[in-house]
Structure formats: C-alpha cells, structure tokens
Amino acid sequence: MDQFTSATSLQGKLSDGRVVAVKQLSESSNQGKLQFATEIETISRVQHRNLVKLYGCCLESKTPLLVYECLENGSLDHALFGKGGLNLDWPRRFEICLGIARGIAYLHEESSVRIVHRDIKASNVLLDADLNPKISDFGLAKLYDDKKTHVSTKVAGTFGYLAPEYAMRGHMTEKIDVFAFGVVALEIVAGESNHHTTLEEETTYIFEKVWDLYENGNPLDFVDPKLSKFNSEEVLRVIRVALICTQGSPHRRPSMSRVVSMLTGDADMAGEEVIKPSYITEWQVKAGSSSSYTGTSSQAGLSSSSTTQQSSGGGHAAGGDATPATGNPSPMFTSIIDEGR
Incomplete structure (x- = not known):
C-alpha cells in the first residue's frame, strides 16, 4: 500500500x-518517484470549480511535496466553529453545502479518474475569496488507494465522519464519502462539529441531537442559533438529505449526483425512506455496566473514542438500520481506527 502521512501545509510562491x-x-513505501509523478500528473488533470487545484509536485527531496492553490478564507471548520471573522449566513451555507456535493459528485461520477476521497470533512473544505467551497486533499485519496480493491487493510479517515462499514470492515466504496458529506451537511446547519476530542460521557453528538428533534417534529430547532434568518424549506431539505446520506447501510445512501438533485429540489424526496440507523440506538451504555468499553455515545463508529478493531457476536449486521426506527435494537460494538492525514 502506498501510504503517505501529510504534514502541516506551508505557503510558498511560484515564479509567476x-x-x-x-x-x-512522508513516504512509507517503496514507490518510485516516476510512479509517484505519474499519479500526480493524472490527478492534476482532475479539475472542477469545487476542487482545490493541484498544480503538481516536487521530488527533489526525500519527502515529496504537493503544491496546491492557496485559498484566501481558510477552511470551513474554522469558519463554522472557529473564532474567525467570517459570518456565514444561511444562503451562503446552503451554497457551500451544494458546492461540496457537486465536487464529490464530480470525483465519483464525472472525472477521468474515479476517486473516493475517504476523508471528507469540514477542515478539508477550503473557501476562496468569494466563499465558494473547494474540496482539498482529494489527490491523497488515490495515493492512499491500495491494490485498487474495495477492501482496505488500513482505514484512513477522521473520527466523526467514518461510515460504519468502513470503520469496522474496511469496506470502501463511494458511499463512505456520501456518509461523510451527510455529517458535514449537518455541521453546516448546526454550526457545530461532530468531531470531539473529549471523552466526557455527557458529550452530545449532533446525530443524537438531530434525530431527537426530527422524531419529535422540531427539526428547525437544530439550526445554528447564530442564524437569525434562514429559509425553512431549504434547511429542512438539507437535514432530510443529510439523514438519507448517513443511513447505516451503504445501499440506502444515494449517489452524490442524486444528492445534488435533492438539494436543488430537482429530485422528489417523497419516495426516500429515512430510517433511524441502528448505530445511533445500539450503543446504549447503562450506568454501572461491566462492559469493557466506556462512554455513553450512541454513535457506534461516530464518536471520538478509539479502540482496536473488534466486533460482537450476534446482533444486526454492521452498518444496518433499525427497522422500525422505534424498534428495540440488538447490541453491537463498533470501533474505529483513525489514520489522520
């Protein structure tokens, strides 16, 4: 497997x-420089208005360098969760959400090189001078790809965005990007991150919050309090699309081209079934439990707690959805390996 661990990005200036x-x-394989340069050349031809442009690479040192366009307004996570000067109103947030969806749809279905990003998250979305979103690090997805199979021996991604089937089994298809997009869409609506570094038991994750409000008929209460005005129809559309994208079973998740159509209102969502995923209901830890894991997060495969990969005997298949949503789920233990880039 051609593995690379990314370091902190620095700024530079080209001759022009x-x-x-x-x-x-930092290269950790025996991949030759020629092969590396060929892959970079291929990826650099992948261009879309919602993808950060990859100019090329430098191979003069022992550690390869990737050269990207530099965007003025930094990352989406800083704009949403940080203390920066950007104030994203709802119209801008909706356009950012739509732009991200279009960028992923291009990678999956339209580019000459079919790419599964594997690490879609708010910090990998950059904003240009006009606050247009551009997905970064999409080139690394191909560089990390091993043996071009659908099963990866290493799980590369970030806590809070990993699809259950990928976290547990290394089953990698484009549907893991669909899942991660759903998480980012919820973060855009709530103005709150789903990636927590705390192990505090009282931590509430956005999945628990949005499903509680959705089931009780108050989904608009999920909206970021900083948004004094918003289009209720658009917000409800984004929330519903996000819940469809984060279904436990990858087969229940739509393609990203359909996600774009649903967001724009060009596709009817009436036939889309939204079932409460079992990963939300199956990690109910009772007080005084003698289980070997800790925490009360109901997000199997979504919390920031990390353990070694394991699975329980019995219960639903990994990544399944509870049917019906209010049914009594069977126990399932999920864990994640995080290889941050």
Missing part, C-alpha cells in the same frame, strides 16, 4: 507570483 500551499508527505 502565485501564492500556493505546499504539503509535505
């Missing part, structure tokens, strides 16, 4: 005066 972002990669 363009400011660029430079990412250093």
Whole structure:
C-alpha cells in the first residue's frame, strides 16, 4: 500500500507570483518517484470549480511535496466553529453545502479518474475569496488507494465522519464519502462539529441531537442559533438529505449526483425512506455496566473514542438500520481506527 502521512501545509510562491500551499508527505513505501509523478500528473488533470487545484509536485527531496492553490478564507471548520471573522449566513451555507456535493459528485461520477476521497470533512473544505467551497486533499485519496480493491487493510479517515462499514470492515466504496458529506451537511446547519476530542460521557453528538428533534417534529430547532434568518424549506431539505446520506447501510445512501438533485429540489424526496440507523440506538451504555468499553455515545463508529478493531457476536449486521426506527435494537460494538492525514 502506498501510504503517505501529510504534514502541516506551508505557503510558498511560484515564479509567476502565485501564492500556493505546499504539503509535505512522508513516504512509507517503496514507490518510485516516476510512479509517484505519474499519479500526480493524472490527478492534476482532475479539475472542477469545487476542487482545490493541484498544480503538481516536487521530488527533489526525500519527502515529496504537493503544491496546491492557496485559498484566501481558510477552511470551513474554522469558519463554522472557529473564532474567525467570517459570518456565514444561511444562503451562503446552503451554497457551500451544494458546492461540496457537486465536487464529490464530480470525483465519483464525472472525472477521468474515479476517486473516493475517504476523508471528507469540514477542515478539508477550503473557501476562496468569494466563499465558494473547494474540496482539498482529494489527490491523497488515490495515493492512499491500495491494490485498487474495495477492501482496505488500513482505514484512513477522521473520527466523526467514518461510515460504519468502513470503520469496522474496511469496506470502501463511494458511499463512505456520501456518509461523510451527510455529517458535514449537518455541521453546516448546526454550526457545530461532530468531531470531539473529549471523552466526557455527557458529550452530545449532533446525530443524537438531530434525530431527537426530527422524531419529535422540531427539526428547525437544530439550526445554528447564530442564524437569525434562514429559509425553512431549504434547511429542512438539507437535514432530510443529510439523514438519507448517513443511513447505516451503504445501499440506502444515494449517489452524490442524486444528492445534488435533492438539494436543488430537482429530485422528489417523497419516495426516500429515512430510517433511524441502528448505530445511533445500539450503543446504549447503562450506568454501572461491566462492559469493557466506556462512554455513553450512541454513535457506534461516530464518536471520538478509539479502540482496536473488534466486533460482537450476534446482533444486526454492521452498518444496518433499525427497522422500525422505534424498534428495540440488538447490541453491537463498533470501533474505529483513525489514520489522520
């Protein structure tokens, strides 16, 4: 497997005066420089208005360097959760959500190189001068791809965004990006991150919050309190699309092209069934439990707690949905391996 661990991006300047972002990669395989350069050349031809442009690479040192365009307004997570000066109103948030969806749809269905990103998250979405979203690090997805199979021996991703089937079994298809997009869409609506570094038991994750409000008929209470005005129809559409994208079974998740159509209102969502996923209901830890794991998060495969990969005997298949949503789920233990880039 051609593995690279990304370091912190630095800024540089090209001979023509363009400011660029430079990412250093520490190579941990025997991949030759020619093969690496060929892959970079291929990926650099993947261009879309919602993808960060990859200019190329530098192979003069022992550690390869990737050279990207530099975007003025930083990352989406900083804009949503940080203390920066950006104030994203609802119209802008909706356009950002739609732009991200279009970028992923291009990677999955339209580009000359079919790419599963594997690490869609708010910090990997950058904003240009006009606050248009651009997905970054999509090139690393191909560089990380091993043996071009659908099963990966290493799970690369970030806590809070990993699809259950990928976290547990390394089953990698484009549907893991669909799941991660659903998480980002919920973060955009709530203005709250689903990636927590705390192990505090009282931590409430956005999945628990949105499903509680959705089931009780108050989904608009999920909206970021900082948004004094918003289009209720658009908000409800985004929430519903996000819940469809984060269904436990990958077969229940739509393609990203259909996600775009649903967000724009061009596709009818009336026939889309939204079932409460079992990963939300199956990690109910009772007080005084003698279980070997800790925490009360009901997000199997979504919390920030990390353990070694394991699975329980019995219960639903990994990533399944509870049927019906109010049914009594069977126990399932899920764990995640996180290989942050």
